[in-house]
Amino acid sequence: MKITADFPGGNIIVDEIKDNNIYLHQDLRTTTIDWFYWYFEVLQPSKGEHNFSFTKSPAIGVRGPAVSLDKGRTWNWLGDNKHILNGFMYDFTGDEESVRFSFAMPYQESHLKEFIDANIHNPLFKHLELGKTKKGRSIDLITLGDIYNSDVIVLTARSHCCEMMASYVLEGVIESILKNSSYLQDHAFFIVPFLDKDGVEDGDQGKSRAPHDHNRDFEDNSIYPSIIALKKRINELGAERFIGYIDFHCLYMAGYQNEHIYFVGSESPKIAEAQMEIGRMLEKTYTILPFEARGYLPFGESWNVGAGVKYQTGSSWATNNLPNVKLATTIEFPYANALGTPVTQKSAKSFGVKFGNVITSFFQ
Ligand SMILES: [Zn+2]
Structure with missing residues (x-):
């Protein structure tokens, strides 16, 4: 038996193997706080x-680890087995070549490639390069519709x-959105699926990365190539044409305010009103992962107190720099549990389909 993290997204440090007991922990690397x-x-x-x-620190979510028997392409929750403190038990058949485990259900460049390959023949869908990462990887840019002649919405x-x-x-x-080809006649999307692609492929935490993370890099002195290129391309295309900016995130591993989907309240009263409006629209839509508008986290409450004077997040940069932006927001998803419903590859994607319909209704 061999334990390895030598593949895209891999992250583990093995402390000791004693018979059938394996002791290990997550590799924090350049993350300045504890993460999982x-x-x-x-x-x-x-x-x-x-x-x-x-x-080391807590590393198991509310549905236990995720397990993959096909090298990380598809995943299932193993389920909670709390009888092992901060760990899990797995009963191998002895016939497996490989079994992968993770905190949740990794989505790597290989997943994105499969998705791109399935859509690339659609003339409304384009796969481009925004630039190169510090390690020389290609920063993917996906556009839907005509970004040169339409109102544009950014998704990151x-x-x-x-x-x-x-x-x-x-x-x-x-x-x-791709199914709504009439909408794409006069609306377009500018999508950066991996703002920290080196981190995705290297298997970093990324949260609170030193000296600051990618979502604290939107001030004038940005240090990450993806953030520099994103701001530059938006300005080249004409900041006034950008009407929306939605940044997709996940929460802390579990617990209060970490097991439901919500919008993170903006400091701008106008944007906060727009967030509540899209929240009400989403609540009226049936989604397999439940969404309740009252889950909204207003600015100034809990952890939502701003990025600090030195830093700016993507959504606050969009609020301050895109003069016609109607909605600039972060949306937060739980890793494993949305108000009691399991978050899986399938349910998360299904929620996204409905959310896409709400986005096109909101940005008319
Ligand atoms: Zn985040």
């Missing part, structure tokens, strides 16, 4: 029950690279 992302593979496991125990995700469940929602949003 990890993703590893067991190769040729021996038959029988094995106990995996995390030796993974400024905190570990927040992978948001990517399935984004896929659903894109899919539903």
